[in-house]
Amino acid sequence: MSKIFNFNVFQSGAVMTAPYIAQVVVSILAGFMTDAARQRKWISTSAARKVNTIIAQSFLNLFMIIACYCTDSTTVIVLFVVGMSLRGFTYAGHNSSPIDIAPMYAGVVFGISNTIASITGFLGPLTAGLVITDKTSIGQWQTMFWINGALGFFGSIFFACFASEVERKWAQIKDSDKETDLKTNLKSGLTDDEC
Structure with missing residues (x-):
């Protein structure tokens, strides 16, 4: 915005805030729509995660690529806002998958997957520095x-091909683990309701 359309810092800041506000609204709506479709059995959990991820990743990138060929700043802003708002579908897409595959360890699984995904957070600027020599x-x-x-x-296609909502065997609580937890709670004086 600043180098191509000559926006000042305040204009760029205001313009780049709008997509994230729209993303919050879309993420809430995507969650409600996904839950409604799953409850009515219109779509399986696995299909819902895949469709939401494809919408979030593919359409975001499609709008961004179209925007880089536009010469009108208003059109570019609208495309950025629409593209980034669709990124809100990630929360009902791949971001919810750890809960599906390992409910008891969803935080750990999300932490590991997000750490790996964050590699692009430092590779992206490095790549941009190599590709963009004249801003x-x-x-x-x-x-x-x-x-x-x-x-x-690539990421959305890979997810669509290999993602599953099936709980993994290593993440399931065994009956012996439940008994151990129950005995521990009984020794500590806690009732089932308090657990």
Whole structure:
């Protein structure tokens, strides 16, 4: 925004805040829509996670790639807002998968997967620094958006092919574990209701 459309810092800040506000609204709506569709048995949990992830990743990147070919700042802003708002579908998509596959260890699974996913957080700026040597070059920005888009498309396709909502055997509580927890609670004087 600042290098191509000559926005000042305040304009850029205001424009780049709008997509994240829209994303919050969309994430809430996506959650309600996904739960309603699953409760009515219109879609399975696995399919819901996959569809939401494809919407979030693929359409976000599609709108970003289209935006980098536009010359009108208003059109670019609208495309950014729509694209980033659709990213709100990630919360009803792949971000909910740890709860499906390992309910008792969802926090740990999410932490590990998010740590791995965060690698792009430092590789992205490094790549941008290598690709974008002239910050006023639209062609270099387009290359960077295509790289970003390719990774997003690959991620959503990979998730759609391999994701599952089936609880993993290693994450299931065994009956012996339940008995041990019950005995521990009984020794400490806690009732079932307090547990």
